[in-house]
Amino acid sequence: MTPELKPCPFCGAGAEFHDVGDFHAAYYVACTQCVADMGSYRTEAEAAIDWNRRADLCQPKVKPLVWRNEFGCVHTAWVVDGSRYKIDAGKWTNGKVLLTTPDGGPLWPETLEAAKAAAEAHYTAWALDLHKQLFEVTE
Numbered sequence: 001m002t003p004e005l006k007p008c009p010f011c012g013a014g015a016e017f018h019d020v021g022d023f024h025a026a027y028y029v030a031c032t033q034c035v036a037d038m039g040s041y042r043t044e045a046e047a048a049i050d051w052n053r054r055a056d057l058c059q060p061k062v063k064p065l066v067w068r069n070e071f072g073c074v075h076t077a078w079v080v081d082g083s084r085y086k087i088d089a090g091k092w093t094n095g096k097v098l099l100t101t102p103d104g105g106p107l108w109p110e111t112l113e114a115a116k117a118a119a120e121a122h123y124t125a126w127a128l129d130l131h132k133q134l135f136e137v138t139e
């Protein structure tokens, strides 16, 4: 069975196996669009493992939010564009947890941990979408 190949991490196009014949290391993977390829391997499976590992490593990673505790019970995380995520959990929210995101909110998660997780998910989605807009190659 031929292993699945992940898209090229540099241009997003598909990848394919090449068989260079009767050599000890006869298989390699190359992008169908750009010049990206990998070294040669004894089997397609070995070639696929390294190709797919590099594709994973090249995926953008979002730094986790860094929360600061302000005024005792307001948790704030500033993000790169100068906007912020804010969690209030105090007497002015009647003990409930209020999450405000840069594009609005408000959300009312059950717990502080749930608020931080929701903010992290919101921020990760925003950052990956921005990365895609900035770096995705289009025809």
Ligand SMILES: [Zn+2]
Residues within 6 Å of the ligand: 008, 009, 010, 011, 012, 013, 031, 032, 033, 034, 035, 036
């Ligand atoms: Zn490519």
